[in-house]
Amino acid sequence: MSSNRRKFIKQLGSTIMLTSASLASFAEVEAYEKRKLFAEKRISPSDKIRIATIGMGIMGFNDTRAALAAPGVELVAVCDLYQGRLQRAKEVFGIGIFTTNDYKEILARKDIDAVIVATSDNWHSQISIEAMRKGKAVYSEKPMVQSISEGLEEIWVQKETKAVFQVGSQRISSIAFKKAKELYQAGAIGQINSVEAAFNRQDALGAWQYTIPLDASTQTVWWDRFQGKEKLKLAYESNRFFRWRNYKEYGTGVAGDLFVHLLTGIHFITNSRGPDKIYAIGGTYYWKDGRNVPDVMSAVINYPETPEHAPFQATLRVNFISGEGDRTVTKIIGSEGVIELSGEGEGFTIRKNKLPAAPGIGGWDSFSTYPEDMQKALMDDYNKKYSAADQQRVQLPGVTFEAPADYSAHNEHLANFFDAIRTKKPVVEDAEFGFRAAAPALACNDSYFQNKVINWDANQMKLK
Numbered sequence: 367m368s369s370n371r372r373k374f375i376k377q378l379g380s381t382i383m384l385t386s387a388s389l390a391s392f393a394e395v396e397a398y399e400k401r402k403l404f405a406e407k408r409i410s411p412s413d414k415i416r417i418a419t420i421g422m423g424i425m426g427f428n429d430t431r432a433a434l435a436a437p438g439v440e441l442v443a444v445c446d447l448y449q450g451r452l453q454r455a456k457e458v459f460g461i462g463i464f465t466t467n468d469y470k471e472i473l474a475r476k477d478i479d480a481v482i483v484a485t486s487d488n489w490h491s492q493i494s495i496e497a498m499r500k501g502k503a504v505y506s507e508k509p510m511v512q513s514i515s516e517g518l519e520e521i522w523v524q525k526e527t528k529a530v531f532q533v534g535s536q537r538i539s540s541i542a543f544k545k546a547k548e549l550y551q552a553g554a555i556g557q558i559n560s561v562e563a564a565f566n567r568q569d570a571l572g573a574w575q576y577t578i579p580l581d582a583s584t585q586t587v588w589w590d591r592f593q594g595k596e597k598l599k600l601a602y603e604s605n606r607f608f609r610w611r612n613y614k615e616y617g618t619g620v621a622g623d624l625f626v627h628l629l630t631g632i633h634f635i636t637n638s639r640g641p642d643k644i645y646a647i648g649g650t651y652y653w654k655d656g657r658n659v660p661d662v663m664s665a666v667i668n669y670p671e672t673p674e675h676a677p678f679q680a681t682l683r684v685n686f687i688s689g690e691g692d693r694t695v696t697k698i699i700g701s702e703g704v705i706e707l708s709g710e711g712e713g714f715t716i717r718k719n720k721l722p723a724a725p726g727i728g729g730w731d732s733f734s735t736y737p738e739d740m741q742k743a744l745m746d747d748y749n750k751k752y753s754a755a756d757q758q759r760v761q762l763p764g765v766t767f768e769a770p771a772d773y774s775a776h777n778e779h780l781a782n783f784f785d786a787i788r789t790k791k792p793v794v795e796d797a798e799f800g801f802r803a804a805a806p807a808l809a810c811n812d813s814y815f816q817n818k819v820i821n822w823d824a825n826q827m828k829l830k
């Protein structure tokens with residue numbers, strides 16, 4: 367047994383408290399262990415996967431590092447629209463890497479098997495489609511599309527080309543989300559009825575005011591290409607390029623950036639295909655820096671009853687000026703308990719409360735307002751009807767799960783992508799899943815900007 371595996375099992379022993387035999391299946395843990403053991407094996411040169419990253423900004427660097435953590439992956443080329451980031455890519459990944467500001471040069475190369483598309487949202491779909499048509503496997507950052515109208519074509523191109531295509535919402539590969547799903551599906555919280563999920567932040571970087579380099583200009587940035595496939599005709603602004611999330615022309619607001627993570631987790635755990643009604647409100651309450659998207663947004667989303675789940679409603683919020691500080695949470699609430707997942711899937715707790723069989727009598731009730739004789743008769747009647755056990759509120763023991771300290775859902779997500787390329791097994795987050803999470807997130811923007819409820823057909827993946 368490898369030392370990693372031993373360490374992992376030890377960590378599990380100290381951090382998991384599984385208190386019901388029916389909940390104690392370790393299938394996901396086993397799968398993770400297998401992955402780790404596989405990662406320790408040597409990969410033959412013929413198994414090597416040669417990748418390129420298109421969009422070498424914050425996430426491009428992070429995705430590339432996570433990709434290179436998988437065995438048998440080699441970075442060949444990098445594309446970005448800002449020169450400084452190409453220079454930085456050579457500093458970090460080696461001088462021999464091919465760099466360009468034109469993604470078409472990357473796609474034309476025969477020696478590249480897979481591309482990571484980590485551009486601003488406005489380019490995800492276009493580059494992914496072109497890459498699949500050129501025979502590349504594609505790891506597309508979320509949201510899969512910038513607008514709902516792009517989704518079906520991308521799904522269709524994936525089906526037509528049979529390209530390995532995975533969306534980059536890493537919480538799907540998180541061991542905590544997988545374990546929570548297993549327990550949810552085993553009935554740990556009874557019947558689902560609602561979800562409350564939020565990203566709270568309280569800092570300028572968290573609100574997307576990223577650092578801008580001193581040489582930012584049209585000399586160092588390919589501004590025209592940045593304008594997307596629509597070729598918008600807007601004058602150069604460094605803010606728009608380096609802080610594009612603040613502008614709906616390039617990004618997708620807090621909904622496309624962050625609600626999509628929340629929806630991904632919710633759909634994954636509940637096996638949902640998506641909601642039918644979406645309504646959002648929002649505003650720019652604090653970060654009045656020229657952005658044209660909200661910094662506080664709330665959505666109410668209805669999930670009708672389907673074969674996969676009971677009806678439930680999700681309330682989502684992003685708050686970039688939250689006095690609560692930084693906190694990300696997803697609470698899945700059922701009739702007999704609640705699963706509370708923290709952050710990106712570092713862990714979760716399940717608290718369980720079972721409704722007693724007896725309805726209760728006395729206390730905050732009309733009982734004490736009746737005459738003495740009536741109270742006595744009511745109480746006799748109640749005690750006859752309900753045993754002492756029926757009258758007891760049942761508090762079942764809970765569950766606490768923490769992912770091992772060395773575990774990275776991000777590394778795991780990229781490793782899953784490369785496994786799919788090698789083994790031809792299905793990816794963990796395909797185009798349909800990615801679009802089913804992206805579309806309702808983007809519908810929140812449509813609802814906010816058009817001030818109306820958006821109706822969505824989750825089966826057909828079409829607006830109603």
Ligand SMILES: NC(=O)c1ccc[n+]([C@@H]2O[C@H](COP(=O)([O-])OP(=O)(O)OC[C@H]3O[C@@H](n4cnc5c(N)ncnc54)[C@H](O)[C@@H]3O)[C@@H](O)[C@H]2O)c1
Nearest residue numbers: 421423424425426446447448484485486487489507508534
């Ligand atoms: N999965 C996650 O948790 C996660 C986290 C952060 C960001 N993201 C996603 O990653 C993407 C990038 O975000 P970021 O924070 O790294 O942004 P960023 O601004 O730091 O980097 C984006 C880069 O894309 C480049 N780019 C844009 N259009 C291009 C084109 N046509 N060709 C080549 N390069 C192009 C820009 O030059 C820029 O350097 C976003 O879509 C975002 O939603 C995902």
